[in-house]
Amino acid sequence: TYHYQSKDEKFMPLILFAVGIAALLGCIKDAFYIVVASPMLVLSIAYVGSYYYSLTCAYMAGASGLRKNLNLMIPNLFMIVGVLWAYLLITIALTILVHFYPQMALDYAKGLLDTAIMTGTLIIFNGICDKYYWTGVILVAIVLIPSAAILPMLLRDMDTFLGSPLNLQWGLVIYGVGMLVSTVISCILRVVLYKVPAMRGKL
Helix, strand or coil: CCCCCCCCCHHHHHHHHHHHHHHHHCCCCCHHHHHHHHHHHHHHHHHHHHCCCHHHHHHCCCCCCHHHHHHHHHHHHHHHHHHHHHHHHEEEHHHHHHHHHHHHHHHHHHHHHHHHHHHHHHHHHHCCCCHHHHHHHHHHHHHHHHHHHHHHHHHHHEEEEEEEEECCHHHHHHHHHHHHHHHHHHHHHHHHCCCCCCCCCCC
16 A cells, blocks of 8 residues: 555555444454554554655755655654554543453553564564565564464563563553664665766756
8 A cells, every 4th residue: 555656545545444443342352453453553643754755865866855854754744643652542442441341451451462573573664664665564564473383482481571570561561662773773774775866967
């Protein structure tokens, strides 16, 4: 869906938001849906940054420095807002759900550990996908496919972290750190990779 020239792109944030909220509601029965909800909620905001982003002008040799900086800064700001938005919604939703379904607390914590890796990988991919799409796809596949197969098995019997019982608070901390690190990497990569002109000396 990541084609910023698509005439239907204005509907994509709403679709991503709807899927993210539906997945959050699904967490009542299965903590796996956190893995679905998190990237959808992040992208429901981050995707809007693509409206203001022109890859051609962002790293075109003849573009002004101000234009380049704005074209690189605006999507980064939307990504940061998207991450904060997703973290806030997920924190509120899971806190409420744990109040009514305390038996799900450990499952939610494990789901947050899982999605920290999944969402973090996709956030980094979002920072490079315009210029290095297929390289990013391969890297994402290398991380996500083994993670999707191995992580659930590793987390199944995990009930402590750093010697303390694994609970929702630990899950939110680890999830938050993962989102923070991946967002910083994504923003840095977008700035570093797109500052190089596509064809030096040509417009």
